[in-house]
Amino acid sequence: MARVDPAVAAARNAVRAVLAPLGPDDLVLVACSGGADSLALAASLAAEARRVGRSVRSRGYAVRAGAVVVDHGLQAGSAQVAARAAEQCRALGLDPVVVRDADRSSGAGGPEAAARDARYAALEAYAAETGAARVLLGHTLDDQAEQVLLGLARGAGARSLAGMPRERGIFHRPFLGLRRAQTEAVCAASGLEYWTDPTNLLPVLDDGAPAAFTPLRSRVRGRVLPVLEDTLGPGVAEALGRTADQLRDDADLLDHLAADLLTEARSASEDGVVSPRRAAAEHDPVLEPSSGVVLDVGVLERAHPALRRRALRLAALAIGCKPSDTTARHVDALDALVVSWSGQGSVHLPGGAQARRACGSLFLRAAPTGISDGGTGVRPSSTTQE
Known part of the structure; x- marks a missing residue:
C-alpha cells in the first residue's frame, strides 16, 4: 500500500x-x-x-x-x-x-x-x-x-x-x-x-x-x-x-449572557412608564421608542460591568452599527450614559446612529438612511478585522 x-x-x-x-x-x-x-x-x-x-x-x-x-x-x-x-x-x-x-x-x-x-x-x-x-x-x-x-x-x-x-x-x-x-x-x-x-x-x-x-x-x-x-x-x-480557541469559548458564553441581559433591559423598559418617554419624544426624535432600541437603565446598572458593556455593544449592533467600526470608545461612551450619568448629551455611534439617556431609559436610534457618522462625539476606528 x-x-x-x-x-x-x-x-x-x-x-x-x-x-x-x-x-x-x-x-x-x-x-x-x-x-x-x-x-x-x-x-x-x-x-x-x-x-x-x-x-x-x-x-x-x-x-x-x-x-x-x-x-x-x-x-x-x-x-x-x-x-x-x-x-x-x-x-x-x-x-x-x-x-x-x-x-x-x-x-x-x-x-x-x-x-x-x-x-x-x-x-x-x-x-x-x-x-x-x-x-x-x-x-x-x-x-x-x-x-x-x-x-x-x-x-x-x-x-x-x-x-x-x-x-x-x-x-x-x-x-x-x-x-x-x-x-x-x-x-x-x-x-x-x-x-x-x-x-x-x-x-x-x-x-x-x-x-x-x-x-x-x-x-x-x-x-x-x-x-x-x-x-x-x-x-x-x-x-x-x-x-484563540480558549477565548472563543469564554467569549461565546459571555455573549450569550449579555444577550440575556439585553433582552431583560428591553423588557423592563417596555414594562415601565411610557408617557414621559412619549412626551420627551415629541421634542427629540432620538427618544422615540419605535425608532430603535430602548433599554432600562436600572437593569443595566445592576449588571456586572463585563456583561453590561457587551450588552451595550450588542444594542449598538442591533441598530445597524458595523462590528468592525464599533470600538471600545463607543462602548465606553454608552457605558458612561448608564453608570456616570451627569446630563451629558447624545453619543454618536458608527454610521450616524445616536444614543441618549432620558426618563430612566437609554435610547439607541439608527441613523436615517444616507446619513454618515457626523457631528461631534465618539468616532469609529479605522482598523479592520478578519
Missing part, C-alpha cells in the same frame, strides 16, 4: 471531519484564490468528497464538490491568476467551478476590509444561488496566529483575540489546525503549482532593506512571528491558536 504524505493525510482528515455531517449529493464549495492554502484545500476536498462516511462497514457516499474563484481585480494579471486557479480546480475534478468578479462598490473601511467584504458577498451569493451546504475557506494556523496578534495590538478585547471561528454559518475553516508549510507540502505532493500573492511578501528596496510601507498583516507574517519564534522558541503559532 502506497504511503500517503503526512501533510496530505492531515489535510484530508481535516476536510473529512467537515464533510461528515453532510448527506449524499449535498454541494460543498471551496473558495480558491490559487494560493497554496486554498489549492491544498481544493485537492483535499476533491479526494474526500467521493468517500464521505467510508469505513470498514460502509462504502460511504459522494457529495458534490465545486469551487468559487473571486477576482478582486486589484493587481495586474489578476484575471489570469483567477483563470489558472479555476483550471486547476477543474483538473482536480471539482464541478461546478466559477470565477466571480468582486463588487467593492459598497465596501467600507480600508482596501483590505473592502476586499474582504466583497469576497464574502460573492461567496454568499453563489452559495445561495447553488444551494451549497458548506463553503470551505483555506485559513491556516498561521493566519489565526496573525489574527490574534493583530487583535492584541489593537487592544480589541477577548472577542478579537478569539480569532477566526472554525465555522460561522455556511463558512468552515478546516485548516485552522494546519501550518502554512503543510499546505505547501500538499501542493507539492499533488503536483499543484500555487500562486503567491505579492501582498503577502515583504518588499525590499534596492539596497536590500525592507520597504517602509507594507500591509500590516504581511509585516506580522514576515517580521513579528519569526522574531517571536526565534526569541521564545518553536510553537508560538500553536500557542496563539490554543489561546
Whole structure:
C-alpha cells in the first residue's frame, strides 16, 4: 500500500471531519484564490468528497464538490491568476467551478476590509444561488496566529483575540489546525503549482532593506512571528491558536449572557412608564421608542460591568452599527450614559446612529438612511478585522 504524505493525510482528515455531517449529493464549495492554502484545500476536498462516511462497514457516499474563484481585480494579471486557479480546480475534478468578479462598490473601511467584504458577498451569493451546504475557506494556523496578534495590538478585547471561528454559518475553516508549510507540502505532493500573492511578501528596496510601507498583516507574517519564534522558541503559532480557541469559548458564553441581559433591559423598559418617554419624544426624535432600541437603565446598572458593556455593544449592533467600526470608545461612551450619568448629551455611534439617556431609559436610534457618522462625539476606528 502506497504511503500517503503526512501533510496530505492531515489535510484530508481535516476536510473529512467537515464533510461528515453532510448527506449524499449535498454541494460543498471551496473558495480558491490559487494560493497554496486554498489549492491544498481544493485537492483535499476533491479526494474526500467521493468517500464521505467510508469505513470498514460502509462504502460511504459522494457529495458534490465545486469551487468559487473571486477576482478582486486589484493587481495586474489578476484575471489570469483567477483563470489558472479555476483550471486547476477543474483538473482536480471539482464541478461546478466559477470565477466571480468582486463588487467593492459598497465596501467600507480600508482596501483590505473592502476586499474582504466583497469576497464574502460573492461567496454568499453563489452559495445561495447553488444551494451549497458548506463553503470551505483555506485559513491556516498561521493566519489565526496573525489574527490574534493583530487583535492584541489593537487592544480589541477577548472577542478579537478569539480569532477566526472554525465555522460561522455556511463558512468552515478546516485548516485552522494546519501550518502554512503543510499546505505547501500538499501542493507539492499533488503536483499543484500555487500562486503567491505579492501582498503577502515583504518588499525590499534596492539596497536590500525592507520597504517602509507594507500591509500590516504581511509585516506580522514576515517580521513579528519569526522574531517571536526565534526569541521564545518553536510553537508560538500553536500557542496563539490554543489561546484563540480558549477565548472563543469564554467569549461565546459571555455573549450569550449579555444577550440575556439585553433582552431583560428591553423588557423592563417596555414594562415601565411610557408617557414621559412619549412626551420627551415629541421634542427629540432620538427618544422615540419605535425608532430603535430602548433599554432600562436600572437593569443595566445592576449588571456586572463585563456583561453590561457587551450588552451595550450588542444594542449598538442591533441598530445597524458595523462590528468592525464599533470600538471600545463607543462602548465606553454608552457605558458612561448608564453608570456616570451627569446630563451629558447624545453619543454618536458608527454610521450616524445616536444614543441618549432620558426618563430612566437609554435610547439607541439608527441613523436615517444616507446619513454618515457626523457631528461631534465618539468616532469609529479605522482598523479592520478578519
